[in-house]
Amino acid sequence: MSALPAPSESAVRRALVRAERGVSLDAVEAETLLHARGLGEGEPLDRLLTAAGRVRDAGLASAGRPGVVTYSRKVFIPLTHLCRDRCHYCTFVTTPGQLRAQGKAPYLSPDEVLDIARAGAAMGCKEALFTLGDRPEDRWPVAAQWLEAHGFDSTLGYLRAMAIRVLEETGLLPHLNPGVLSWEEIQRLKPVSASMGMMLETTATRLWSEPGGPHFGSPDKEPALRLRVLEDAGRSAVPFTTGVLLGIGEDYAERVDAVGAIRAAAQRHGHVQEVIVQNFRAKPRTAMAAHDDLELQEYVAAVAVTRLLLGPKARVQAPPNLSDSTELGLLLRAGVDDWGGVSPLTPDHVNPERPWPNLEELAKLSDYAGFELRERLAAQPGYVQQPEPWLDPRVRPHVSALAGPDGLAVEGRTPVGLPWQEPDEAWTSSGRVDLHVEVDTVGRTGDRRSDFDAVYGDWSELRDRTTSARDGHSTALAAGDREVLAALLHAESDPAGLTDAEYLALLGADGTDLENLCALADAVRADVNGDDVTYVVNRNINFTNVCYTGCRFCAFAQRRTDADAYTLSMAQVGDRVEEAWAAGATEICMQGGIHPDLPGTAYLDLAREVKKRQPGIHLHAFSPMEIVNGAARTGLSFRDFLTELKAAGLDSIPGTAAEILDDDVRWVLTKGKLPTATWLEIIGTAHEVGIPTTSTMMYGHVDTPAHWVAHLRTLAALQDRTGGFTEFVLLPFVHHNSPIYLAGVARPGPTVRENRAIHAVARLLLHGRIDNIQTSWVKLADAGTKAVLQGGANDLGGTLMEETISRMAGSENGSLKTIAELEAMAAAIGRPARQRTTEYGTPSAERIATARSDEGRARLTLSTTPR
Secondary structure, eight states: OOSSOOOOHHHHHHHHHHHHTTOOOOHHHHHHHTTOOOOSTTSHHHHHHHHHHHHHHHHHHHTTOTTEEEEEEEEEEEEEOOOSOOOTTOSSOOOHHHHHHTTOOSSOOHHHHHHHHHHHHHTTOOEEEEEEOSOGGGTOHHHHHHHHHTTOSSHHHHHHHHHHHHHHHTOOEEEEEOSOOOHHHHHHHGGGOSEEEOOOBOOOTHHHHSTTSTTTTOGGGOHHHHHHHHHHHHHTTOOEEEEEEESSSOOHHHHHHHHHHHHHHHHHHSOEEEEEEEEOOOOTTSTTTTSOOOOHHHHHHHHHHHHHHHOTTSOEEOOGGGSOGGGHHHHHHTTOOEEEEEOSSSOOSSSTTSOOOOHHHHHHHHHHTTOEEEEEOSSOHHHHHSOTTTSOTTTHHHHHTTBOTTSSBOTTOOOOOOOOOSOOSOOOOEEOTTHHHHHHHTOOSOSSOTTHHHHHOOHHHHHHHHHHHHHHHHHHTTOOHHHHHHHHHHHHHOTTOOOHHHHHHHHTOOHHHHHHHHHHHHHHHHHHHOSOEEEEOEEEEEOBOBOOSOOTTOSSOBOTTSTTOEEOOHHHHHHHHHHHHHTTOOEEEEEOOOOTTOOTHHHHHHHHHHHHHOTTSEEEEOOHHHHHHHHHHHTOOHHHHHHHHHHHTOOBBOOOSOSOSOHHHHHHHHTTSSOHHHHHHHHHHHHHTTOOEEEEEEESSSOOHHHHHHHHHHHHHHHHHHOOEEEEEEEEOOOTTOHHHHTTOSOSOOOHHHHHHHHHHHHHHTTTTOOOEEOOHHHHHHHHHHHHHTTTOOEEEEOOSOOOHHHHHTOOSOSOOOHHHHHHHHHHTTOOEEEEOTTSOOOOHHHHHHHHSHHHHHHHHHTTSOO
């Protein structure tokens, strides 16, 4: 079972020496050590176990609990035994016919779930391990029928509801193990669980793709799919359990590769709370019933190598019921420091033939090996002690009720049900609630968040990843005049019909070529929009800048304890709406950070507050990331949450959080907070339910012109399908206070030439699809704004009244433009200005008159006056 010939004894000795010296092992050395055998003193396996144990002991000492091995006292809740997969070794999964023969329903009923949980709580259990098959409704009609009859849209929807009931009625902490999840599904389940998990099992694709393989015919066992889940869990800051399954046909090199993939994800995100090294046990009545179990020395060697590869900080777990009690001491010698979940009540439904060890006996065996056995919670101690951003605010009180100061469980404490609900305390203001004023009059407290390095991660890797992108960018700008001329000639007859290569050539235009490009884009603009330069009288309300998504480009986001953090009360939001209406505004543009304590219903409450104060004002609010947050916190689908928002008063959505619609770029910028597919899904769904949106692109950081063209193509394709975009807004990267710039990863924003070229190319490529191209005076200043208005743009955006996001990033162009100032910019280039509504209609005579009245002008400037 090795990709390489069995190594020589000398090769094993050399690898052992490196392991004993604490040197990082490469893949070949790790594979070599998997061959170590012999438990006699000084023999290879004995030396390997000693080296692994030494690494484990260092990690426990660093964690402040030397000599402590942990376990979680749990109940096992098998929500359903149905599954769409066909793993060849599994006895957990059954069929509807077998369930009927046993007199069982496709799913446990809510009462059955609670009976198990209550019995476990009475016995001192603190974890409810929910296990279930992957998406059984996709394979078994009876599963879909049961869910529909009980009012659930999916198995995961039912799982979420049962997790809430267990929290509320028993106090047990749900650990959810539903298999493969999408990024959106992780967001829905995080608020109802202390932790989640999914075994990676193996990265050997052949075991899934080839007939006869143990995972053949199981769509959810594709390694690439499971690796994506592991990444998404990390990007979502979920304490996550994963691991490898050994002995199912993988070779030694594939074992090392799987552990390496887990290690890489853990290093990127810090979310892998424990790694299970599970040994295959053949089960009767399965396709692999005759397959040999993993031999003991081979298994413990794999555990030891896993420990060495993962290092001292990792928690390495071996299921104690899958080994004989006499073998547990060997596992501890091999570097194990956690026994996983052990139940005094329910069997291991995945391995029912292997009963859990008695907890007293497990404690004695651990003690005999020199370790104290301590109870932990479903989330490992590190995540309990530092709950943000790992534990959702609604789950945190349940965890705190069972945790001691060391993050471990309080032994003997009985769980008690607590309400799972949105925070019901009054939403009150805090912090510098006039920061949009104070950032100019008082200044920022500093140019970085207080937890800069911890939040944003390893900058050296990002610098390496972006170097080649910047080199490619420089090359792109060297496009020759001949290519630009050919592209311009093509664009004259078919502005939206150029190839990607032609648009890229235009983005490299300079000198006379650039002037010709801008003139052509300006002519297209005139044909579509006429000469009017439009603007809207609006007010920005950034209701909080507390945000825990950790976007690397953002200087706006603050932690609760940061000096610049603030949250507006509902009354303060309403007062700002009143002030805006008195100034003649027709629009409120409202967005905020992803505040960990903000209930999902807050978005609905904000919309109602705006409409309660001024029913006639247009509410343009909530980025796609906020939609994700609200939907996850309320448990609603995106469609249902958007429908609720529309009913509450939401009129349109800003298409922000788009950045660059390329997941490689998005990972560098945002740590993957919102994948491209999810952004497109939310925006497309909004269009389908009758909510128009804008579209945006933030450019000039770690991206290249090729990314810009692809971004525009993506928007064009969505507009072809839904027709819901009202405008395209170009947002140059403001670098001054941006963490990713301060770390030397991003460049200092786009050049003047690039600003002109991308506005012009956007006008051409989106021609016939999105009529309005908006420029950002906040980011470009007067001169830059006038330049792009003469090169394809037709809209100035709004008066804003208060603008915090760009100002925190270091923009020096103010927070307000009066009507007179906006119209002066248009007049300076010989064009008339026209006030518009959000959707490019004409405001009522009353609104126009109010905005231009002496009182309206005074109200307009009031928002930027120190109070």
